Amino acid sequence: MGAEFVILSLAPLLIGIFAAVACALPGNFLLLRRQSLIGDAISHVVLPGIVVAFLLTGQIAAWPMMLGAAGAALVAVVLIESIRRLGRVDVGAAMGVVFTSMFAAGVLLLEQSDTSSVHLDVEHALYGNLESLIWLDATGWSSLLDPVALQGLPPELPRMALTLLAVACFTWIFWRPLKLTTFDEGFARTLGIPVQLISLGLVVTAAIAAVAAFDAVGSIIVIAMFICPPATARMMTNRLSAQIWWSVAFAALSAILGYVLAGYGPLWFGATDAVSAAGMIATVSGLMLAVVATIGPHRTA
Amino acid sequence: MIDALLLQIGYNATLVTLGSAALGLAAGATGTFLFLRKRSLVADAVSHATLPGLALAFMLMVALGGDGRNLAGLMFGSALSAWVGLLSVSWLTRKTRLAEDAAIGAVLSVFFGFGIVLLTVVQTLSSGRQAGLESFLLGSTAGMLFSDAMLIAAGGLTVLASALALRRPLLLVAFDPGYAETQGINVQRMDLAIMTLVMAITVVGLKVVGLILIVALLIIPAATARFWSNRADRVVLLAGLFGGLSGYVGAAISATAPGLPTGPIIVLVGFAFFIASLLLSPARGILSAVVRHRAYQRHVHLRQGLLSLAQNQPVYEAMTRCLLRRAGLVRADGVPTAKGHSHAAAALRDETRWQALRSSAHLSELSARDDGLTLILDVLTPDQIAELDRRITSEQRAI
Structure with missing residues (x-):
């Protein structure tokens, strides 16, 4: 646990944890509302969003891309809702139609535009590049107190921390209305809670978490963290507050274990190269889900 | 463009176009049962779950001294892991309190994540030699062999034939599982049959459309066909027609110029049919x-x-x-x-x-x-x- 760890692993590890928790928090409510696949849809449609943002600005910068991704998520939500209502198509099929088509459009745009000079491709969008977010300016643990070295932190780290803070604040401030609208929409409405607005707020929060995490870690982690930790937590307890804490713990644990296993696991088997951290984090969260689904205290209703 | 639609631009393009049409036809008809059962997104879990099997099959074939890129072997491996994914979805839905959408999402992301891990392993194993497994993510028709095209067309037509043979019990289950049960139909087995057909289509379509977009071929034609008829057997037929047309036109367009990937173009052609139907259908259109x-x-x-x-x-x-x-x-x-x-x-x-x-x-x-x-x-x-x-x-x- 020396300087090497701080340089190579500290930043990606923290980014992974922040991204995982930021996605897991809204994921709890989406799970209970049976809207889990919104995360899946959002993470597919951000691809055309970032490609359009790149085509408009001509550069790979964080803010235009996040705006583009958010715009694409909005377009997708509007499209899904209009197809569902105007065409009377069931919601699963409407989602399937929209996100595959938008993803296809994104791939086509990417192929048609000249992106050879920049690092923008489908594989990157899918599984990110967590391993490359290293902190080159660090020399050891003491760098954490060195303002110059802190300047050199990968920009994804503060951005992801900020996103997590925003998501946590949303969950904390709107705890009561979120809980009420999730479990008993009719009752919440009689209390005068703006049910539609809360639902929209939740989807927007989820989209923000997804887009920010997508930028840092790729869409695999986003989908996995929206669903696996909350689903695992759901089988541990019947209380919502406990479920949230369990999901945070599972998310953080998946990020840490996944990152460590991906980075150091192959070395234990005598291999020389690390495997995909994003994929390993998703795998670990799935293993936890499998274990709890077999022996968890509340695995059945 | 006209030349491409008339199959006049070369042997390989013709091969791809006909193969895609057969695939689209089979996928459209099969997807209808899934669509009517309102379980379209299960196909998404199934298709993403093919990735680990694909990578494992490649590794196994290389370990046994084979080529590793043998399409039949890769298809077999991906079918196995899709099968495991499918069982996981139904196990999670039946044995735990989780709803089907959560089970779908969990299986989809975990299997895909594990597949990505295996892909990076493959990359390091075959250092210096391009395994080309990434092409299965989004499909690739460049350098498709005659035997590959035949395999895809034959697979598609087999699935289509099985779907048509089973259409009566499948439709009954799709519309009214309770009634189907009273008619002595084993609903669980029919659901499994639908899923097996879906899995087969996914595996067959991997090469052309890729595992991320294959689900579109199952959902979009069915949703399109539903605008034009209220009769289930006609919806199946129309969905096959729309799927086949999307495959044919999409592959033809993609052959006309570089930078037009086959899978996405097929999906977008299908989406164009969908939007046109959403707007223009006489009974249900906007x-x-x-x-x-x-x-x-x-x-x-x-x-x-x-x-x-x-x-x-x-x-x-x-x-x-x-x-x-x-x-x-x-x-x-x-x-x-x-x-x-x-x-x-x-x-x-x-x-x-x-x-x-x-x-x-x-x-x-x-x-x-x-x-x-x-x-x-x-x-x-x-x-x-x-x-x-x-x-x-x-x-x-x-x-």
């Missing part, structure tokens, strides 16, 4: 709904306008005035024409009769059909109307 709504609106406004005229009240509402004037019922200054007077009187008579009907002892249940638009002449017989009129005149005399 355009016809708008036309119907406008007609209804005109009808209501005219009727209310005529009633106002009959009671010598001025009409202020702009749309009503416009409609009345255009029908030649009032002059520009709002004064009714002779035709307007007679129509207004007729409307008022109709309205009075409806009111009389409501208070009539033995006909009042018919007044439920009063929506403010139906003419009473269409509801009652001439005798009944004559009776109503007698009652109206006697009431007026009493006042």
Whole structure:
């Protein structure tokens, strides 16, 4: 646990944890509302969003891309809702139609535009590049107190921390209305809670978490963290507050274990190269889900 | 473009176009059962779950000294892991409290994540030699072999034949599982049959469309076909047609220029059919709904306008005035024409009769059909109307 760890692993590890928790928090409510696949849809449609943002600005910068991704998520939500209502198509099929088509459009745009000079491709969008977010300016643990070295932190780290803070604040401030609208929409409405607005707020929060995490870690982690930790937590307890804490713990644990296993696991088997951290984090969260689904205290209703 | 659609631009393009058409046809028809069962997104889990099997099959074939890129072997491996994914979804849904959407999402992301881990392993194992497994993510038809195309076409047609052979019990289960059960159909087994067909399509389509987009071929044609018919067997046929057309046209377009990847183009062609149907379908389309709504609106406004005229009240509402004037019922200054007077009187008579009907002892249940638009002449017989009129005149005399 020396300087090497701080340089190579500290930043990606923290980014992974922040991204995982930021996605897991809204994921709890989406799970209970049976809207889990919104995360899946959002993470597919951000691809055309970032490609359009790149085509408009001509550069790979964080803010235009996040705006583009958010715009694409909005377009997708509007499209899904209009197809569902105007065409009377069931919601699963409407989602399937929209996100595959938008993803296809994104791939086509990417192929048609000249992106050879920049690092923008489908594989990157899918599984990110967590391993490359290293902190080159660090020399050891003491760098954490060195303002110059802190300047050199990968920009994804503060951005992801900020996103997590925003998501946590949303969950904390709107705890009561979120809980009420999730479990008993009719009752919440009689209390005068703006049910539609809360639902929209939740989807927007989820989209923000997804887009920010997508930028840092790729869409695999986003989908996995929206669903696996909350689903695992759901089988541990019947209380919502406990479920949230369990999901945070599972998310953080998946990020840490996944990152460590991906980075150091192959070395234990005598291999020389690390495997995909994003994929390993998703795998670990799935293993936890499998274990709890077999022996968890509340695995059945 | 025309040349491409007529299969005039080379052997390989023709191969790909025909293979894609067969695949689209089979996927569209199979996807319909899934769509009608409202379980479209299970296919998404199944298709993503193919990735680990794909990578493992590659590693196994390389370890055994083979090529590793043998399409049949890769298809077999991906079918196995898709099968495991499918079982996981149904196990999580049945044995735990998790809903199906959560199970789908969990299986999809975890299997795909694990597949990505294995892909990075493959990359390091075959250092220096491009394994090319990434091409299965989004599909690739470059350098497709004749045997590959045959495998895809034959696989697609086999799936299509099995789906058609099983269509009656499958449709019964899709529409009404409870009733199907009373008819002695094993619902669980039929669900499994649908899923097996879906899995087969996914595996067959991996090479051309790729595992991320193959689900589109299962969902979009079915959703498109549903706009054009209410009869299940026709929806299946139409979905096959739309799927086949998307595959054919998409592959042909993609062959005309570089930078037009086959899978995404096929999906986008299918989406174009979908949007066109959403807008134009006569029964369920947006355009016809708008036309119907406008007609209804005109009808209501005219009727209310005529009633106002009959009671010598001025009409202020702009749309009503416009409609009345255009029908030649009032002059520009709002004064009714002779035709307007007679129509207004007729409307008022109709309205009075409806009111009389409501208070009539033995006909009042018919007044439920009063929506403010139906003419009473269409509801009652001439005798009944004559009776109503007698009652109206006697009431007026009493006042």
